[in-house]
Amino acid sequence: MNTVNLKINNIPVVAPEGATILEAAHLVGIRIPTLCYLKEINAIGACRICVCEVKGARGLAAACVMPVGEGMEVFTNTPALQRYRRTTLELILSTHRTDCLSCTRSTDCELQQLCREYGVDMNRFTKKDQGYHTDASMPHLVRDNSKCILCRRCVAVCQKNQYAGVIETCERGYDTHIACAFERPDQDGHRGTGAQRARPAGRVLRDADRHQCGGQAGGRPAPVGLRPGI
Numbered sequence: 001m002n003t004v005n006l007k008i009n010n011i012p013v014v015a016p017e018g019a020t021i022l023e024a025a026h027l028v029g030i031r032i033p034t035l036c037y038l039k040e041i042n043a044i045g046a047c048r049i050c051v052c053e054v055k056g057a058r059g060l061a062a063a064c065v066m067p068v069g070e071g072m073e074v075f076t077n078t079p080a081l082q083r084y085r086r087t088t089l090e091l092i093l094s095t096h097r098t099d100c101l102s103c104t105r106s107t108d109c110e111l112q113q114l115c116r117e118y119g120v121d122m123n124r125f126t127k128k129d130q131g132y133h134t135d136a137s138m139p140h141l142v143r144d145n146s147k148c149i150l151c152r153r154c155v156a157v158c159q160k161n162q163y164a165g166v167i168e169t170c171e172r173g174y175d176t177h178i179a180c181a182f183e184r185p186d187q188d189g190h191r192g193t194g195a196q197r198a199r200p201a202g203r204v205l206r207d208a209d210r211h212q213c214g215g216q217a218g219g220r221p222a223p224v225g226l227r228p229g230i
Helices: 021-027 079-093 110-117 153-161 193-197 207-213
Strands: 003-008 011-016 051-054 073-075 141-143 168-170 177-179 204-206
Touching: 003 021, 011 021, 021 073, 051 079, 079 110
Parallel strands: 003 073
Antiparallel strands: 003 011, 051 073, 141 204, 168 177
């Protein structure tokens, strides 16, 4: 196996050729925060939380997709990166329903944990209600896009792990959201329980959670809480 030599936070690292910065960092116990990354399933650099500084590079590099190179020097937690990640998290929260105190997944949420770690100001940016409606068309789970952070982990699991492919990103830009084709209800939602476990924020609530949070009319589970990832 061919290897490359690099430095991460001034620590010498020998990594397999073709490995990403994130994988190389894990080899020496260096943690790089992520939200959209899911090992061997979803590595798309969408959340921008894992960005790092690479000496000589023009901009920041997403660690989950950037391959290592011979002689590369990487810095993963500089003051500038901490400010960048804090702002990114605050922008995510600007379109995210933050009812954490009533959340069944509070203290067990990747997004919530990162916000606490980086001292995020939850009200820095004016919140905008995108007008998403809760989809309670399935008896065993509720889909709530007001909790979605567009990490696309659920999409990757649905396609690559369950081979169902019933959900995908729809629209563009600010209107981007996760849904079934043609905005149809999740009629194949019985396959979606694996995908919902991959989400780092509370877009989907399982039937098992209804006993923890009460319920809605008709016995449906109430869509509360931030969803932990795998």
